[in-house]
Amino acid sequence: MHVKRAVVGIVLTSVAVVQGDLCGQGSTNVGGNVYCQAVKAIRYDKVGAAGSYKDIVNMAPDGTCTSQPKQFSGALSPLDEELSLHFRGPIHLKQIAVYNLSTTVPGKRSASIAQRRHQHHLFHKTREPAEVVDGDKEKRQYVTATIDGKVVSWLNNYSGTPVAPAASQNPVIVTATINGQVVSWTNNWFGPSTPPSTTPASPAALSATRQASTSILSTSRQTSYTTFTRTATTTAVPSAQPAGAYSVPVPQVAPPPAPIPVAPASLSLAPAPAENAKPEQPHATPSSQPAAGNSGSGVYQRIGYYNSATQTLKNLVFLGNYGGESGSSGVFDFHYGASLAYTGTDGCHGATSPQILSDKVIPSDKEIIVMLGEKCAENSACGYTRPGTVAHHGFAGADKLFLMEFSMPADGTSGFNGDMPAVWLLNAKIPRTLQYGNPECSCWKSGCGEFDVAEALHSGSKFLKSTLHTNKPTGDSDYIMRPTDKPLKLAVIFKSANAGIQIEVLPDSTEFKTRLTTDEIDTLCNSINEKAVSHV
Structure with missing residues (x-):
């Protein structure tokens, strides 16, 4: 591992000098790894490239895995797919916040999307979730939505102007991501001229509809997030209504004011058969901001949050490779090893249900994986998942923001991963199949994506390096x-x-x-002296 890293470090040095790192000011070699200058920012540019990877589609009981090619393209592909956030000890996590970007243009309103993995024992790994954007042969399409933590589907039969709302009803701003495009609109639809049936659809019917869906709609404003809060003497309680329950009444949601462009044709959405909806903290999406892409003002909406001091957890979950342990969730077998499981409060053992990570140091060689609180549903953007694993959605989208607060105290240990803390992001398909084990049972080897944010490469190192592992690697x-x-x-x-x-x-x-504008983020970044910035 160290020999391979040493070679990579030397190659990257020769390339990075041209791209604007600070190695021209001098460098040193420690344990076969090249270190140049201490900086306050590392900025990668033009990292995405079209390509493909081997997407795992089956994990047989005998340990044989089957894959098929998965094509990807886009500015940040494949890292615009669902990612998982990973931490390796020794590390003391204080805060984690995850955001999606919401922007709008005149005549169009926008919203945000919400939704990872990494191998560090010997190599680095990452992968991408499938995107559902196929069009229907007919004009009408099925729409699948995640609302209040539950997946529901309905036929898109909306084809006209919505009925004017009663004067007594207050408009509500609705935001959604439809086929990868962020939009928002005023909810001015309050039901058809003929009242709909109040009898909820059966789970079987909804499941069948969901499997036939050709669009995924994730609502930012219409999603209620699981929130945990406890004192040091209480026990974390999981959500009382797991994803997949369909018999919950929901508020009606108006279709967008204009057709939304999708591939291959435009799509106007019918109102969802509704569920009670509220975001982590309710707020309306601004409607007068420039277009997306971070080229103008926009708003980062917080979709998940953890605070160790207050023991608060909102729409995030802590996982680890502890499947099959006594008193744990997940599964274990001798072909694939331990699957993902919920972690206990100490972050070192498995648990049967979601827990809040304690305000303590995670020791060396222990890994915490952070994903969204929403479980993966069948035929969802999660793609294939190992049977029996604890599978949650990752963080999707090309415009997303992770804020974290942590310390990495030295613990003096040595040996494998001893005193080598790290923070990294993986394509979430990796941990949901096999993070450590047979490389043919993970998409990491074929380039589905890993981004090392800050990693110590030898025991006791005071230097944290960054590396990108995709079909276009750099560092x-x-x-x-x-x-x-x-x-x-x-x-x-x-x-x-x-x-x-x-x-x-x-x-x-x-x-x-809960909200940060792009201007606020740019101001923070611009406050860093350019002499302390490394450009890759």
Whole structure:
């Protein structure tokens, strides 16, 4: 592992000098890894490239895995697919916040989307979730939505102007991501001229409809997120209504005011058969901002949050490779090893249900995986998942923001992964199939994606390096100083406008608010002296 990394480090150094790193000011070699200068920001540009990877479609009981080619393209592909966020000890997590970007243009309104994995024992790994954008042969299409944590489907039979609302009813701003495009509109639809039946559809009928769907609609404003809060003496309680329950009444949602362009044809959405909807913290999406792509003002909406001091957890879940342990969720077998499972409060063992991570240091060689609170449903964007594993959605989209606060205290251990903390992102398909084991049972080897945010490459290292593992790999020999004595606040920003990824050290005063404008983020980034920025 170290020999291979040494070679990569030297190659990257020669390339990165041309691209704008700080290695021209000098470098040193430690344990076969090249380190140049300490920086406050590492900024990647034009990282995406079209390609394909081997998407796992079956994991047989005898340990044989089947895959098929998965094509991808886009500014940040394949890292615009669902990602999982990973932490390896020793690390003390203080805060985590995840955001999606919402932007609009005149005549069009927008919203945000919400929805990862990594191998570090010997290699690095990442992969991408399938995107459902196929068109129907007919004009009408089935629409699948995740509302209040539940997947529901209905036939898109809306084809006219909505009925005017009664004067007594207040309009509501609706935001949604439809076939990968973010939109928002005023909810001015309050039902057809003939009242619909109030009898809820059967689970079987909804399941069949869901399997036939050709669009995925994720609502930002119309999604209620699981929230955990407990004191040091109470026990975390999982959501009382798991995803997949369909008999819950929901508010009616108006179709967008104009057809939404999709491939291959435009689509006007019928109102959902509705579910009670509220975001992590309700707010209306601004309707007068410039177009998407981070080329103008926009709003990052927070879709998940964790605070160790207050023991607050909102729409996130902590997982680990602890499947099959006594008192744990998930499964274990001798072909694939331990699957994903919920982690206990100490982050070192499995649990039967979601728990809040304690305000303590995660020790060396222990790994925490963070995903969304929403479970994967059959035929969802999660793609294939290992039978019996605990499968949750990752963080999807080409424009997303991760804020985190952590320290990495030295624990003096040595040996495999001893005193080698790391933060990285994986294509979420990797942990949902096989993160550690037979490389033919994971898409990592074929390039579905991994992004190392900040990784110590040898025991006791005070230097944190970044590397990109996709079909267009690259990395940086400049480094961020490891925060051993006090917490560090860090941002990881995915920007589709320049196909870029930015790692930014933030001021200690930075607040992980429920909404952050792109202007606020740009101001934070621009406050860093250019002499402390490495360009890749």
